[in-house]
Amino acid sequence: MSRALIIDGYELFRISLREILSATGQFDDIDEVASSGDFISAVTSEAPVTLAVIHPYSIGLNESECLRLFRRVMPNAHIVVFRDKDTAETPAPADKNITILPRDANSDDVRDAALGAYSRPDKHMDTAAPLSKYKSKGGWDQRNATEHLSKRQREIMAMVAEGMANKEIAHRIGIAEGTVKAHIHAVFRALGVNNRTQAVVRYGSALRHSGY
Template identity: 90%
Template sequence: MSRALIIDGYELFRISLREILSATGQFDKIDEVASSGDFISAVTNDAPATLAVIHPCSIGLNESECLRLFRRVMPDAHIVVFRDKDTAETPTPPDKNITILPRDANSTDVRDAALGAYSRTGKQMGTAAPLSKYKGMGRWDQRSATEHLSKRQREIMAMVAEGMANKEIAHRIGIAEGTVKAHIHAVFRALGVNNRTQAVVRYGSALRHSGY
């Protein structure tokens, strides 16, 4: 079984990464880790992972410590590390099974790293999702995308990322359901997307670019 492990302290990022990895069709199971405590448990107690996608800083861990632990318990796993631009880390030792990506890497970069990791395990590659699936989900004016969203729209996007329906969002923040719908469609226009899933993926990528 091919298992992918997403280790990131930010829910929107985990959602966007899950969407990208799921679209490849190469992983039987995708698990998420949101804290340092869960990280230790997932690495030491669960089944070995084919791929681990890690942003150590977001769960309060040192990159080198994360990699050392992974190498002890999952020596064959491929690791994709998201590194913040302002993070001063000791250079990662040469390792063909470690890929370093900037925190603001676009969806195609992440997809390619995941597929490269899968192929290096020696497994038979299936049919990957075509790049057309990612059309419009790569680089764009990410800073502008988030700056053009109001505080209310960002608040609503956080709840959309949690899987809440418009009615639930309206009840939580005390506005009409129609107003929620209008805000969401405004977000679609600002982000250049057509549905909620694309909005969550793109908004998560924009937040990565902004360094949140």
């Protein structure tokens, strides 16, 4: 089971981060922490964390102390740390499983950093790319490919098939354009394609083989 923990004192950032992490399709649970008190409760719980996305200063904590406590309790978690501009010169942690991002990072940067939690072997992590679930001896298995996609991703793919741009899709369903892009990248990864045309072709083929 994969669990992500968003630790940020600002609600809008938590909402945006939840959208981006959800779009990856990699996390069974995504929990939020909005205060230092809740942070202590979260990191001392018995539930293992695959990924933690942290902005220490937004909950009134010092970065090094925050990371030290988190790492002591959850040594296997991948951590993404947001830094403000005034802390940009702070040395990067020696821990190779900590990724540093500026507070104004875009959705692609956040998504790639989150997926870094799956770039190394760990008993708590599913290290195989989603595409591996659909491969057979004869190549790509079309029967179950769409099962890995969320309802939102299927909704977006239907609009991609109509030829709609990301901005149009975002306006229609009321989410950020960056979130649409994150969903589409997650679909690319699940279907094993590199562009929208390939995604539409493979998605349509998978739907037909699934009986839709």
